[in-house]
Amino acid sequence: MVRDSEEIRWGIIGCGNVTELKSGPAFNKVAGSRLVAVMRRNREKLLDYAARHRVPKTYTSADDLINDPEIDAIYVATPPGSHREYALKIASANKHCCLEKPMALDFSECEDIVAAFAGREAQLFVAYYRRSLPRFNQVKEWIDGGRIGAIRHINWSYARAPSAADLSPEYDWRTDPAVSGGGHFVDLACHGLDLFIHLAGDIADAKGIAVNQQGLYDAEDAVSACWVFAGGATGAGFWNFAASDYNDEVVIYGSRGSIRFSVFADKPLLLEAGDDSATVAIAHPENIQYFHIDNMVKHLNGEGRHPVSAAEGGKASRVMDQILAGFR
Known part of the structure; x- marks a missing residue:
């Protein structure tokens, strides 16, 4: 109890x-x-x-x-x-x-x-x-403060080479859809999609194309998608796990400026809005879930509200289901 x-x-x-x-x-x-x-x-x-x-x-x-x-x-x-x-x-x-x-x-x-x-x-x-990391709290503060105006579009490009586990004949649950729900797209893209929902509101509808380019496993390894937020902004992304070079960049386009950042890499945040521009470096904590756990404890002790409770946590899964519907 x-x-x-x-x-x-x-x-x-x-x-x-x-x-x-x-x-x-x-x-x-x-x-x-x-x-x-x-x-x-x-x-x-x-x-x-x-x-x-x-x-x-x-x-x-x-x-x-x-x-x-x-x-x-x-x-x-x-x-x-x-x-x-x-x-x-x-x-x-x-x-x-x-x-x-x-x-x-x-x-x-x-x-x-x-x-x-x-x-x-x-x-x-x-x-x-x-949603609890200081670097993305800074992005949300810029957006909520009107620094780039109204959000018009969010674009995410992600690419990387096959991992050692992908190339190994050994079993990897991450690319077994029965255990993981899909491939690396499901494992990684959910982070960004959830973050976008946090920053720009619910995604009303999403569509996608997924294929398997390498044949290394049963799950998808290349995905392209587009979506629309409930507020009218649009979004698009591609995720490729068969590329030669690593890339992870998000661009949030607003009516007055833009914000650039990486979902996974520890890179500076870039705000570009004419004279109102900034470059801010906020490092990841040693234990990357520290602030998430701190927010859970505060929530349970009545000292705050955790940003991903109850139904909020399933929203990214709903979007991924829509994107992967044709492949599945």
């Missing part, structure tokens, strides 16, 4: 790579937060993780961790294919839940999860941590 306490005691289901630096350590760094338990099926890797991160409790069963009365909130850091199952169990236990992104395999599963938490004390979050 959810308890009334200033300290939030966390458990993690799936203590893999994403929790090593991006998230795991921050649960103990954030004020009013403590990581008390981790779960992984591989006991040897579980004990190694717990020892290195000084986590007192370990579980090889997710059900046992979920039902531990000393745990208030649970971070599900497993692949998307298991999110719905774990989230429904956590909701039934009336415990707070944070799901890794994307929220689930598709938007239908996201709706099931939101419905399970409806009317409960337990809160639901999704780890779209870019």
Whole structure:
């Protein structure tokens, strides 16, 4: 059951790579937060993780961790294919839940999860941590302050070469649609699409073309899409995972200026609006989910509102479903 306490005691289901630096350590760094338990099926890797991160409790069963009365909130850091199952169990236990992104395999599963938490004390979050990062808060401040006028269009170009995992014959869940929901597009593009929704409002409709150019795996590896925001602004993007060079650039065009930035790279933000221009460098924190976790704790203690709670977390999945409809 959810308890009334200033300290939030966390458990993690799936203590893999994403929790090593991006998230795991921050649960103990954030004020009013403590990581008390981790779960992984591989006991040897579980004990190694717990020892290195000084986590007192370990579980090889997710059900046992979920039902531990000393745990208030649970971070599900497993692949998307298991999110719905774990989230429904956590909701039934009336415990707070944070799901890794994307929220689930598709938007239908996201709706099931939101419905399970409806009317409960337990809160639901999704780890779209870019909404909490200071660098993107600066972008939102520029937009909300009218620095570029009304948003007219958002364009995102992303390209990279095949990864070592792509070229390896070894299994990679990230490119198994049954486990991940798609390929690298689903894994990475959801970050930017969610951020655009945060900056410019809901996306009313989206269309896309997806293909597999390399034949290295079953999922899409090249996607082109366009969309329209509820407020009338348009958007477009392409994502290619078979290119020679790396590129990651977003341009937000406004009626009076533009903003340029990278979704993933730690590059300066560029505001260009005539004489009202600026270049601002804001580094990523050591643990990139730190501010996201801090916002969850503040939300649960009534000290603020987390920007990705409940139904907000499924919006990017809805857009990706529309973009990939023809390929799937």
